[in-house]
Amino acid sequence: MRAHRLAMSLIALVLVSACGAAVTPASPTPTATTGASVTYQGFKATPLTLEIAKGTTVTWTNKDNTTHTITSGTNRQPDGKFDSGDTAQNETFSFTFKDAGTFEYFCSKHTSMVGFQIVVR
């Protein structure tokens, strides 16, 4: 009887271990690795700052009835990292962030649309 109980405990232990092994190692920072999105609406980006993990693809969607651009750079100076070009209503633009850092972007069509950020960790 005692041996039987020990055997059951061992089986339980093995099952627990198997479950543990199946879990992927915890990543040190944000868990979003498949995709993230930003919406352009009301002449601003939502969220204004998006935090993602390295390797995440961000997709922007323009919900405004006007053309916007998603252009990387600070103080309205393009830095050439990414640029959607003209993006009409309901059009999307995607970019995959492979390096860590803070990436500021703006819309080249509208002076008020500045200071948006993607923070990659």
Ligand SMILES: [Cu+2]
């Ligand atoms: Cu714009």
